[in-house]
Amino acid sequence: MRTTIREVAREAGVSPSTVSRALSMPGLVNSVTRERVLRAAQRLGYEPNRAARGLITGKTGNLGLIVPDLANPFFPSLVKGVQARAREADYAVFLADSDEDPAAESDLVRVLAKQVDGLILCSPRGREEDILTLAATTTLVMVNRRFGRVPSVVFDNSDGIGQAVAHLAALGHKRVGWVGGPRASWSDRDRIRALRAATAAAGMDLYVAGHFPPQFEGGVAAADLIVAAGVTSVIAYNDVMALGLLGRLRDRGLRVPQDISVIGIDDIQMSSMSSPTLTTVSLAKEQAGRAAVDLLLSLLERPDGVRKPRRELPTQLLVRGSTGVAPTD
């Protein structure tokens, strides 16, 4: 059996409450007694039972993190960030993967919500209604999505896409294609909005290839449309799709970047390992995880005192091998 607060109390010759105080509110205890208690606790290897503490304080010391698909290389980085920051703040993290299934997601939320102080939710496609209901009951932070007054952490897509378009314009490109992700995804909408604005401002033509699954295969599928559209450059919803594009373009006999320039978004590891390496809009994913935790913790401290519960994280274009000057035919 684990040592309990009583045993420590006996060992130190004080009452359990004093032990409790010495550990949680050291200021309220005589320094001599405190020392004695701490040493006793040390000696016995005492660790407070968090469940018991939680029962009375109403706080669990746990956070929940729900992601749609850990196999998507975007998420591991985010999870690492959440992890790291949570650990610093002495919180443990429940992780759940909804497998892109909204129903499973609701279940997970319901189960997890009981055992955590707050929830970080990546639900690009869940119903707004459901999320609002949830937000009413639980302290939660959304990642990669924004609506209503729900606290959120998102990336500054406008900036990143602006940089990408400026880069292409500087290389002499006049026509750019867009390979979209899931229609229902908030990021997709945000990104295409930014792209419309940026290309219009730069006087470039924009060809939208439509929506595709945010996988390698999605990029493969889009490639032929892109080729047919005759654009000299293309931006994809994410890096995985851009890599799919790259593969199919090569198979079609097109050279990247001589014949067509390709840009991705995310900066996943593989984007620097492909051939050619992929020019991409880098997202500070780990930082986003940390920011989400920070936001959540501040929300927990002062439930309504956070004026603007929104964070927007920087993005940065990384120019690599897949972009070059526009073909001059």
Added chain:
Amino acid sequence: MRTTIREVAREAGVSPSTVSRALSMPGLVNSVTRERVLRAAQRLGYEPNRAARGLITGKTGNLGLIVPDLANPFFPSLVKGVQARAREADYAVFLADSDEDPAAESDLVRVLAKQVDGLILCSPRGREEDILTLAATTTLVMVNRRFGRVPSVVFDNSDGIGQAVAHLAALGHKRVGWVGGPRASWSDRDRIRALRAATAAAGMDLYVAGHFPPQFEGGVAAADLIVAAGVTSVIAYNDVMALGLLGRLRDRGLRVPQDISVIGIDDIQMSSMSSPTLTTVSLAKEQAGRAAVDLLLSLLERPDGVRKPRRELPTQLLVRGSTGVAPTD
């Protein structure tokens, strides 16, 4: 406030104990009463407080999972498997990423161990001594490592590497190179042992390029040694390294598979997306996660009743574009 067992009791016109029984040991309650209770619980959206339950039963209903680096594409799949199986069994999962740092790992273990019923540990390089100490206190299952009597889930590396060597032999290769992972890794030792046996049996020459970090860069670094060694085929510790090899070999002007054949291990997503696609020994990663949970649960049920607390998961060579007949010069 969440609804408590008392409110359900009042709503159903019974005592709290009856509610408890109706939920946890339905057999002990009159079926009519039980129905009434269940409906009341339903109506009030009652969910038992796990912490409170745990306080008395001594079980938390949580599992812990510690991985060295979620950014390594091997782990997300494993995590997904653990997740999925745990959810089915109504367990929640604490995830922790030790960032390849043994010290952080010990901390995590210590913190998590208190809040879970059992632990799944991926610690390719942690000290055996530390793990044994831990295993004495906590119910735990190791993944990808095996020693002593510690329960474990590993892959059948012998089989997979045997298949790979047979494949190369069938293609006429006589000399095979090995690009090793971390020296301290159990898997690395297991794999090279298997490789030594298989090549010897097949009468092939084996060139060992040494140990490298299990990253893309490790493969890149090994490539030149491999070229210099003059082998016609090479097997890498994992897919990420094999992709690094592929990249560097291409940069050196070698054609894969015409000049040299390359085989990886893991079957990560990217291995089917590279060019050429990567022949690889596929590991049932999700299944390993599920198996680890299964093993852990059976250990929790009958602490000493599990005769052989070891699982060995199948491996399967996937032949793709990076292997071909040996050059005939």
Added chain:
DNA sequence: ATGAAAGCGCTAACAG
């Protein structure tokens, strides 16, 4: 088959 009572380990009033 059901209820009353006790208590898991801890913290938070309330006294002193």
Added chain:
DNA sequence: CTGTTAGCGCTTTCAT
């Protein structure tokens, strides 16, 4: 500054 008391929500004897 410290001890006593009560009780968080639940399960589990022990009665009935």
